[in-house]
Amino acid sequence: MNVPGYEGRLDLGELRRQVDAALEQFLGVKAQQARSDRLPTVPLEVVRDFVFAGGKRVRPLMCVLGWYAACGQGDVSRVITAAASLELFHAFALIHDDLMDHSETRRGRPSVHLSLAAGHRDSDFGESAAILLGDLALAWSLEMYNGAGLEPGQLLAGLSVMDAMRTAVVYGQYMDLDVTPHLTDDVDRALAVICYKTAKYTVEHPLHLGAALAGAGPEVRSVLSAYALPLGEAFQLRDDLLGVFGDPTATGKPALDDLREGKRTVLLALAVRHSDASQLATLRALVGNRYLDEEGAESLREVLAATGARARTEQLIQDQRDAALRALNGAPLAPPALGAMRAVAHALTECAR
Template sequence: MAGSALADFLDQKCHTAESSRSLEPKETLRGFLSSGGKLIRPVMCLCGWYAAGGAWDPGPVVKAAASLELFHAFALIHDDVMDDSDARRGRPALHRLLAEFHRHRHTPGHAERHGVHAAVLLGDLALAWSDEMFHTAGLSPAQIRAARPLLDTMRGEVMFGQCLDLLATGRPIGDIEHALTISRFKTAKYTVERPLHIGAALAGAGQAMLDTLTAYALPLGEAFQLRDDLLGVFGDPRETGKPVDDDLREGKHTVLMAFGIARADHSQLSVLRSLVGRSDLDAEQADAIRDVLVSTGARAAVEQMISSRRRRALSALHGAPLPPHAITALRRLAHAASARSS
């Protein structure tokens, strides 16, 4: 449902382009949004709506939920620029793609800068469109008043989490709690808790319902990010759509890396300190880091944390005052989000 609503919105934007010049950036952004993605935030939003007793045919709520995917596109595009990523969803990251489009018109350095600048602007466009789609979805004034503060809170939290992530990148330490704090704001709240809250608020939910959803959402959101951390180091690029060594080259301060550093002996710590965060990291060096993360038990510890958090999320559904179909959907999402390979 949300995917169709998003496609309709993007089609309308491209159809109403004033000229071929204004169509080009719109088509590029539509291509990015059509290149894949799990639509997990819109899905969570709709689950929140159903959980709080919303009708089966939510109409405008689907459009409001789909607007979250436009905001996510903004976050991904800017994140890839900040991380200098090469790929996203199995294809070149948007700033790389835009640089390639214009390489025939610029010297290599200028083409790269052009790609970055154009990607930032298209990310801004996705942010503007997310607002537009939310406010033109056909929600009632009461629904907007209920959901807008949660939407604003979600945006602030993910920016805070991204800032913490950026400040810690390049100098990971053995501080597991700090790494969890980053994942809580960057992912757990943004991906699961707030979308559920927004959907529930659109159905008229009170604080008790939001608290019930939080008990499920935060452990699941953390499990989702912990799985992402593992896939970023041990995943198959053919499935994840991203280079497998990027997190190691950037020196991301993840729970996985924090466990490795905290548990490493002197020689293992020397490997991590000398190699993690090197922009010229090669495949053999990346494998040496992986060996340490396995031999210290860091990988196994993160797997245990994922299982523990999934159990906590599922336990929160026992006896929860939610419709049976909503509980069934949330249980399926808990398994899909924590046991994925991409």
């Protein structure tokens, strides 16, 4: 067991550094290959810059925690490499997502399609290249996982988890995209999108992947799901609140993006449900308005607060985090992992993430 402190509790900061080291190592090899095959260097640079511009490595950490929780034995460094491959998968998802949402920034920097567009005469180049470089990040996530040095049985057990993960996240994104043009109070649909797009993808599948690599059976997976699904929901609800009320210097993306885009959050569905006619008119006029300015955003924030949508969302976050924590009580999981999973449940759902 070569993770410092595993005997007592897991050191999440150290795990994060090991995940980053695995990514550096893999991308270093890809850079060498591109040079020796005389391939263009921009794709590698863009993917590497994107991966190291930020990110909390939530999915790789969840994967490693799943392995520890399921009492994984053997060489953790290979598990960490496999877990780190999820960060390249996430780069794929975010690069395509920013393109679909026309987001201008990500992690405090220009989004990939905009940075690629700069300095290129063809106005379509940025968007087309962002599609391809998202695809490349996905291709490399697969290659990194396949080449992590796992035992064949481990590797195969993980593949089926990731097959489910990929389908879930794409369906979640599709449901997020395919919304009716008018605002609705359909909280259940917004929760279903969260379930696929975040709860399964960000928490449940990574934990299951780690557990699969540890050889765990359906019982352990079911305990992990009881923690993962409410926590993932709370995580996304917090993200939605931060997208509207958060400090852009902390979140790395402008506080207007979600509102301009008209993202159909639970927060918004709750506001519609509890609006009077005048509040509803404000929501209809400003949500999804691409020219929304800070003044308009402030009006929306007032409606979100006055309708109680903000407070209700805070309450949901607390309820779901508590449900996640309760699922760990007496759970048949390794104690050091349990401590880390409790800490992560707080970290992912607090205001100052």
